[in-house]
Amino acid sequence: MAVLLLAEVNDGELALDATAKAVTAAKSLGDVTALCVGATAAAAAEAAAKIDGVAKVLCAEDASLGHRLAEATAALIVSLAGDYEHIVAPATTDAKNILPRVAALLDVMVLTDVSGVVDGSTFERPIYAGNAIQTVKSADATKVISFRTSTFDAAGSQDAAPVENISATDNPGLSEWVEDKVAESDRPELTSAGVVVSGGRGIGSEENFAMIEKLADKLGAAVGASRAAVDSGFAPNDWQVGQTGKVVAPDLYIAVGISGAIQHLAGMKDSKVIVAINKDEEAPIFQVADFGLVADLFDAVPELTEKL
Amino acid sequence: MKVLVPVKRVIDYNVKVRVKADGSGVDLANVKMSMNPFDEIAVEEAIRLKEAGKADEIIAVSIGVKQSQETLRTALAMGTDRAILVIAADDVHTDIEPLAVAKILAKIVEEEQPGLVLCGKQAIDNDMNATGQMVSALLGWSQATFASKLEIDGDHANVTREVDGGLQTIKVKMPAIVTVDLRLNEPRYASLPNIMKAKKKPMDEKTAADYGVDCAPRLEVVKTSEPAERAAGIKVGSVDELVAKLKEVGAV
Ligand SMILES: Cc1cc2nc3c(=O)[nH]c(=O)nc-3n(C[C@H](O)[C@H](O)[C@H](O)COP(=O)(O)OP(=O)(O)OC[C@H]3O[C@@H](n4cnc5c(N)ncnc54)[C@H](O)[C@@H]3O)c2cc1C
Ligand SMILES: Nc1ncnc2c1ncn2[C@@H]1O[C@H](COP(=O)(O)O)[C@@H](O)[C@H]1O
Numbered sequence: 238m239a240v241l242l243l244a245e246v247n248d249g250e251l252a253l254d255a256t257a258k259a260v261t262a263a264k265s266l267g268d269v270t271a272l273c274v275g276a277t278a279a280a281a282a283e284a285a286a287k288i289d290g291v292a293k294v295l296c297a298e299d300a301s302l303g304h305r306l307a308e309a310t311a312a313l314i315v316s317l318a319g320d321y322e323h324i325v326a327p328a329t330t331d332a333k334n335i336l337p338r339v340a341a342l343l344d345v346m347v348l349t350d351v352s353g354v355v356d357g358s359t360f361e362r363p364i365y366a367g368n369a370i371q372t373v374k375s376a377d378a379t380k381v382i383s384f385r386t387s388t389f390d391a392a393g394s395q396d397a398a399p400v401e402n403i404s405a406t407d408n409p410g411l412s413e414w415v416e417d418k419v420a421e422s423d424r425p426e427l428t429s430a431g432v433v434v435s436g437g438r439g440i441g442s443e444e445n446f447a448m449i450e451k452l453a454d455k456l457g458a459a460v461g462a463s464r465a466a467v468d469s470g471f472a473p474n475d476w477q478v479g480q481t482g483k484v485v486a487p488d489l490y491i492a493v494g495i496s497g498a499i500q501h502l503a504g505m506k507d508s509k510v511i512v513a514i515n516k517d518e519e520a521p522i523f524q525v526a527d528f529g530l531v532a533d534l535f536d537a538v539p540e541l542t543e544k545l
Numbered sequence: 546m547k548v549l550v551p552v553k554r555v556i557d558y559n560v561k562v563r564v565k566a567d568g569s570g571v572d573l574a575n576v577k578m579s580m581n582p583f584d585e586i587a588v589e590e591a592i593r594l595k596e597a598g599k600a601d602e603i604i605a606v607s608i609g610v611k612q613s614q615e616t617l618r619t620a621l622a623m624g625t626d627r628a629i630l631v632i633a634a635d636d637v638h639t640d641i642e643p644l645a646v647a648k649i650l651a652k653i654v655e656e657e658q659p660g661l662v663l664c665g666k667q668a669i670d671n672d673m674n675a676t677g678q679m680v681s682a683l684l685g686w687s688q689a690t691f692a693s694k695l696e697i698d699g700d701h702a703n704v705t706r707e708v709d710g711g712l713q714t715i716k717v718k719m720p721a722i723v724t725v726d727l728r729l730n731e732p733r734y735a736s737l738p739n740i741m742k743a744k745k746k747p748m749d750e751k752t753a754a755d756y757g758v759d760c761a762p763r764l765e766v767v768k769t770s771e772p773a774e775r776a777a778g779i780k781v782g783s784v785d786e787l788v789a790k791l792k793e794v795g796a797v
Contacts, residue, residue: 247710306715307678307688330708334690337643337678346644346763347675359767364671368562369571370772373764411687415703415714428709456797468728474693474707481667481727483709489796500558506775510796512787518780527778528790540784545797 238267238357241317243326243335244285246305249277251284252329254429257391259327262384264290264392265354266323271295274310274405276303286397293398299405304414305331311338312406318343318379322357328383328484336381345377350484352388366480366503386428387486387507420473427459427476432489435461435478435505436471439494439515439534443471448535449493452542461485461505463495479504494534497522514538546660546697548591548600550625551650552584552607554616555670568768571670573637580616583665585623587725589732590695591663592624599697600661602626606653608646610634614748621743622735628746629653633753633760640671645753645760647679652756654684659720661702666691666724677724687717690724 240263245252251273263269269290273282274297282296295317301309314335318324324339326332328350340347352370353361359374360382427433434456436449446466453460462472464479478485480503490508495501497513497520505511506525513526514537523529530537556562556571557579563572580588594600605620607613608631617628631649633641654662664677681688689695689704693712696703697719705714707726717723735743753760781787791797 304713304715307681307690311682330691330706333674334678334688337673337675338682338688340675341644341647341679341682344644346642347673347679348764349673349675362672363772364769365556365562365571366669366672367772369564369769371769372767374767375764377763409685410718412689412715412717415716417710417714418712419710464727473711474728475709475711480669480672489791499561506772510791510794511775511778512791523778523780525775525778527775527794528787529778529780530784530787531780532784537784541787544784544788545791 239321240267240269240323240325241314241321242269242271243314243332244271244273244281245327245329245331246273246275246278246281249275249280251281253284254391254426255327255329255386256285257288258386258389259325259384260288260290260392261389262354263323263325266357268292272297272314272317274302274305274313276300282400283397286400287394289393289395291398294400295403296400297403297405301408302405305335306412306414307334307338308409308411309405310335311342312409314339315342316406321379323380323382325382325384327386332383336383340381343379343381345379345381346375348373348375348380348382350385351382352385366499367506368499385484387484424453425457425459427461427483428485430459431487432456432458433461433485433487434458434491434493435463435495436466436493437463437495438465438469440466440471446471448538452491452538455542455545463501492522493538495522496520497525546600547602547604547657548594549654549657549659549662550584550587550591550603550605550620551662551664551676552588552605552616552620553581553665553668554578554607554609554613555581555668558582558669564769564771568770570638570766570769578612580619581665581668583667583725585732586727586729587663587665588620588623588625589730590725593730594697604629604657604659606631606650608633608641608649610637610639612637617748618743619735621746622740623733624739626746628748629751630748631751631753641760642762642764643673643675643679644763645758646676647683648758649753649756650680651683652758654680661720662722664722664724666726677722681722687721689715689717689721691726692723693726693728695723695729
């Protein structure tokens with residue numbers, strides 16, 4: 238039984254944390270072959286070869302595979318699929334873009350955001366914004382799965398496994414990349430950070446968000462946001478935490494000026510310690526908070542930043 | 546250009562979900578149901594394309610139980626021109642999997658020949674995030690998921706996508722499948738006169754069998770359970786107390 242794991246590669250670089258978490262989830266299913274694709278992917282392949290549990294790496298470098306466009310990447314995976322019982326990836330936006338396409342081409346269902354492995358065909362996944370956990374048994378010959386990274390620990394390192402270069406399949410030429418708008422930041426990445434400080438509508442403006450960023454920097458934390466904060470233009474879209482944003486489970490999550498709608502809770506309620514700062518003592522966020530502070534955030538956040 | 550908009554009937558996003566005591570699923574009897582919020586955004590976008598002269602007919606499709614006609618009436622009241630109801634289940638607890646939905650949609654696309662299919666990014670009940678990508682695969686069309694901006698320009702579309710790293714813009718060949726994200730637009734409410742008018746708009750009724758699609762699930766639901774509950778926390782009286790508590794548990 239073999240597993241093909243689509244590694245997360247961005248601009249030629251391996252996203253180690255996300256990939257290593259998926260490797261942990263995949264290891265119990267069989268021998269893991271990691272697939273690194275991109276316009277450049279050799280460095281990523283070398284890095285993936287050193288993740289504990291990776292038996293082999295396939296490296297596909299081709300201009301058509303740059304920017305992980307779904308059509309070309311899915312076609313490549315389908316051409317390799319015959320050798321594998323499981324085709325898996327960390328549940329990133331890239332994987333969510335590509336895997337359902339792979340599944341449909343193979344005439345199988347896809348299992349998105351899997352949070353638990355029961356056996357080779359039985360898996361757990363959250364549904365209804367995490368308000369229920371469903372255990373499903375797949376009847377398909379090939380299981381196509383994305384793993385929710387927040388529930389698996391990252392695999393460690395090992396001596397490098399062998400890397401084999403493979404070529405891309407014909408590019409269907411349906412789409413082309415135009416541009417990326419990626420904010421450069423020295424802060425840790427949201428989904429791998431040990432501490433996350435998130436702001437909501439209560440922050441009031443983009444300028445005020447600097448207060449949240451200051452607290453985050455004091456803690457070496459990543460910055461998150463609620464949907465309302467993103468919709469209002471206070472924070473960029475890639476900071477959104479929740480059912481339809483990123484799912485995080487840091488050691489410490491500090492929610493500031495966030496009411497705690499179920500869609501937000503879906504993205505953070507598995508955090509180890511949750512702190513909520515909100516002026517409304519009835520706010521639902523307090524129901525999941527280990528430590529709740531009823532206060533005006535404009536007083537509490539600067540004070541907290543100073544005293545930590 | 547025709548635009549096809551698949552709309553799903555789901556539990557209203559404000560309703561607190563209850564897992565059935567016997568673990569067989571989530572209780573959906575006598576619960577408020579609505580159009581999947583992402584699909585409202587897709588309908589809105591289709592209407593704006595029509596208003597901008599880029600689309601001339603909008604067809605809403607829903608697949609599921611007979612009651613999905615209510616969801617289609619909402620789409621018609623918002624401004625779609627006609628609707629297709631595909632009955633594929635008779636129990637409100639039966640969820641049709643994305644693969645089967647995609648196969649039915651692909652058949653409808655072959656019949657109707659739209660230039661664009663606008664799906665929601667994700668249904669908020671099963672949280673699959675799969676159908677649009679699957680339709681695209683079955684048709685061999687281009688796909689642009691998680692769209693926060695859509696510009697149609699002749700034989701191609703420029704789509705800005707919300708991705709983990711920020712925003713990505715791609716250029717896709719038409720016909721295309723686009724799945725819409727939260728920030729594409731703000732959907733309108735249906736006005737009362739439009740709700741009345743919608744009652745007279747055409748709604749075709751079909752079955753999954755009419756399209757020769759087998760809706761038998763590939764994933765058997767073994768059980769559905771409540772997520773682990775968090776232990777109750779405490780309120781702290783001051784920032785000092787908060788800092789002390791965080792140090793006590795080793796969180797900072
Ligand atoms: C399909 C769908 C998907 C969604 N996906 C997501 C998602 O992924 N993530 C997400 O977060 N949401 C999501 N939502 C939105 C969600 O339902 C809520 O609307 C959103 O989370 C609210 O954000 P908020 O808590 O910042 O704003 P609000 O609910 O407006 O809360 C603001 C809070 O700030 C407090 N406050 C205000 N001023 C101060 C002050 N000076 N000091 C202290 N506290 C103050 C208020 O008491 C209030 O509790 C989704 C909704 C839908 C329909
Ligand atoms: N039963 C259905 N009827 C109509 N459209 C659907 C159905 N299921 C899914 N869709 C469409 O596919 C999108 C994504 O759903 P999903 O893949 O289930 O998360 C939805 O937002 C709808 O646009």
